[in-house]
Amino acid sequence: MGATSDGDRPWESYQTVYTNAKAGMDGVDKEKVQRVIYEMSKGSKYFENEQRKEAIVKQRIERMRAQCAKLTAKDIAQFQMIADKRILELESSRDLSKIWVHSDMDAFYAAVETLENPSLKGKPLAVGGKSMICTANYEVCTEIWCSCCYAGFIALKLCPNLVFVPTNFDKYMNYSEKTRKVFRGYDPNFIATSLDEAYLNITTICKDRCVSSQEVAEELRNAIYEETGLTCSVGVAPNRLLAKVCSDINKPNGQFILPNERKAILTFISSLPIRKIGGIGKVTEHILRDVLGINTCEEMLKKSAYLCGLFSPCSIDFFLSVGLGVGNTDTQFRLRKSISSERTFSSTEDQSLIFKKMEEIAETLSNDMQKESLFGRTLTLKLKTTSFEVKTRATSLQKYIQSKEDIFSHATKLLKAELPLSVRLIGLRMSHFCVGTPHSADPMQKTLSADNRALLSRTQEEVVLWINDYMCSLCGCELPPSFVEERQEHSDYHLAEMLQKESVDNFGKPTQGSNPVQKSPCVGRSARKRRNKSAHNDGKHIPSIVFSNEVRKSDARNMYHMSGFFSMPDWM
DNA sequence: GGGCGAGGAACGT
DNA sequence: TTCCAACGTTCCTCGCCC
Numbered sequence: 021m022g023a024t025s026d027g028d029r030p031w032e033s034y035q036t037v038y039t040n041a042k043a044g045m046d047g048v049d050k051e052k053v054q055r056v057i058y059e060m061s062k063g064s065k066y067f068e069n070e071q072r073k074e075a076i077v078k079q080r081i082e083r084m085r086a087q088c089a090k091l092t093a094k095d096i097a098q099f100q101m102i103a104d105k106r107i108l109e110l111e112s113s114r115d116l117s118k119i120w121v122h123s124d125m126d127a128f129y130a131a132v133e134t135l136e137n138p139s140l141k142g143k144p145l146a147v148g149g150k151s152m153i154c155t156a157n158y159e160v161c162t163e164i165w166c167s168c169c170y171a172g173f174i175a176l177k178l179c180p181n182l183v184f185v186p187t188n189f190d191k192y193m194n195y196s197e198k199t200r201k202v203f204r205g206y207d208p209n210f211i212a213t214s215l216d217e218a219y220l221n222i223t224t225i226c227k228d229r230c231v232s233s234q235e236v237a238e239e240l241r242n243a244i245y246e247e248t249g250l251t252c253s254v255g256v257a258p259n260r261l262l263a264k265v266c267s268d269i270n271k272p273n274g275q276f277i278l279p280n281e282r283k284a285i286l287t288f289i290s291s292l293p294i295r296k297i298g299g300i301g302k303v304t305e306h307i308l309r310d311v312l313g314i315n316t317c318e319e320m321l322k323k324s325a326y327l328c329g330l331f332s333p334c335s336i337d338f339f340l341s342v343g344l345g346v347g348n349t350d351t352q353f354r355l356r357k358s359i360s361s362e363r364t365f366s367s368t369e370d371q372s373l374i375f376k377k378m379e380e381i382a383e384t385l386s387n388d389m390q391k392e393s394l395f396g397r398t399l400t401l402k403l404k405t406t407s408f409e410v411k412t413r414a415t416s417l418q419k420y421i422q423s424k425e426d427i428f429s430h431a432t433k434l435l436k437a438e439l440p441l442s443v444r445l446i447g448l449r450m451s452h453f454c455v456g457t458p459h460s461a462d463p464m465q466k467t468l469s470a471d472n473r474a475l476l477s478r479t480q481e482e483v484v485l486w487i488n489d490y491m492c493s494l495c496g497c498e499l500p501p502s503f504v505e506e507r508q509e510h511s512d513y514h515l516a517e518m519l520q521k522e523s524v525d526n527f528g529k530p531t532q533g534s535n536p537v538q539k540s541p542c543v544g545r546s547a548r549k550r551r552n553k554s555a556h557n558d559g560k561h562i563p564s565i566v567f568s569n570e571v572r573k574s575d576a577r578n579m580y581h582m583s584g585f586f587s588m589p590d591w592m
Numbered sequence: 593g594g595g596c597g598a599g600g601a602a603c604g605t
Numbered sequence: 606t607t608c609c610a611a612c613g614t615t616c617c618t619c620g621c622c623c
Contacts, residue, residue: 299605361612362612412600413599
C-alpha cells in the first residue's frame, strides 16, 4: 500500500478484496476487480464493519511494531538463541519417510452441476445465490480473479453473463462419497477435510507395488474421473502441509510432485508466498508483512528472532515449521470440540421472531447432537447485529444437555439479557462434551481414584471391547488405539458402572462413599486438563527457557489437531 | 501474584 | 435499488481463588 493509496485509489487499501489468487488467473485485471468491489461495497453496513475490523488490525500492527522497536540487541540475541534451538529441534523431527497426497476436486460444486446439466458447459457458472456464492467454475475465474468469496451481486457486476445455480448439498455429498470410495482403495485411513478435499498416505501402496508417487497420483486422478466424471488436482509431498500447497500448483486437472528430499523442499519453500500455506489467512499475512516484512516462507527463518519476540510459542512453532517445510506426517484421529448451528436472515427487531428463529436453531443443534450422541455443558449464543458486529454470550451449566428444550431454555436466558436488539444472524454452539451416556448428568463429579483404578485394572480388559479396535462395544463411543489414556479412563468408567450396578444388585443400594464415576470420559478429563493448561500457559508469554521438543509437539498438536473434522488447517 | 477457568473475540476454511 | 455464509478452533483478557 503506497502513501497515496487512500487518496486517489482508495480501493487499494480495502483489505476485504485481498485474496489468494488461484492458479490460472494470471490474466485477470486485478485492479479493475478490486475497484469494482470497493465501489459496490462502499457505504454499506458490511463495508463499515470491514473498515472497523481493518482499523483494529492496523492498531494491532502498530502495537507490534512498537513492541519490536523496544527490543534491545540483547533481547534479540536471546530470542535468536531460542529460535535457533527450536529450528534445530524441528529440523531433527523432519520425517521424509512418508508420501502424502492431497486431493482437491476442481471447482467441485460447479463441476457437479455442469456434469448433471451439460447445457451449462462453457458458461460462467456460480453455485449459490445473489447474496453469496459458494463456488464458481474456471470460466468465471479467468474473468474475475477469484472463484469464490464474492457476494453474488458483485460477481454478477464483474461477470454480467454469470449463470446462477442454487446449491444442492445432497448431490455434492453423493459425488463426494464416490470419491471417498476411490480414496479408500488407496488409503483406508484417508483424512477427508471437506466434501472435496482429502489427504491420503500412499507410502505403503508405493512400496508394495514398487511404483512411483507420480504413477500413483496419476492413477488416482484417473480413477476419480472414471468413478465420478469429475477432475481433481493432486499434490504429493512428504507431509500434509506441503501436499496441500502442491495440489494448488497445477490446478485444474493436474498434479505436482515434491520429492522427499530436504534440499528440494527448502528450494520449493524458499520463494513460496506465505499466503499459500493453509493456516495463514488475510490477517496473518497482513501482520507478518507489515510488521516484519515477511512475504515468503523462507523469510520466516530470517526473522525468527523477531517472531519469538512477538508471538506465542504455538504460533512460533507453526511459523518456523513453515519456514522449514516441516509438517505433520501421522494419520491422527481428531475429536470434535464443539458443535454449532447458525442462520442468517433479514435483519429484525421483532422479539417473537427472534425467539422463533432461535428455537429452530436449538432444534437443529439438538438433532445434530443426537446424531453424534453428544451431551454438552457450555452453551454459547452468537448474535450478528444489523451493523455486522458479532457478539457471543456463553454459559456453563451444572449438567450436560442435549434436548432442544434444554438448549432453548438456556439460550433464552442468554438472549433476554441482550434485548432489545436488531439482529441478522443467530447461532448456538455447545461445547465441553461428555459423549454417549445420557445419565452422565453432573460434570463436577470425580473420576476414578487411584485406589479404585488399581482395584479395577485386573478385570477391565474384559469389560470393554473395542470393535475394529476403534469403537466401544458398550456405548459406541469412538476412540482410536492411540488415545491410550482416554481409553483407560473410558474402561474405568464402564467397569465402575458395572461394579456399582453389582453393588446395587447385591445390597439394594449403591456402596456408600464409592461412587467412583458417573461420567463417561470419552475425552479424558485429566488429559484434557493437561492439554489446556499447557496451551493456556504458552499463550500468555514466551518463556525464557528453551522449549523441549516433546512439550512443543503436544502444544502444536493441541492447537489444531484436536479440532473439528472439517475446519482444521492442514499443516499439522 | 500465579494458576486456572470462563467468556468473548478473532481467525481460517 | 439492494443483496456478503456456516462452522469450528484458538487466542486473549479478566476475575476468582488459594
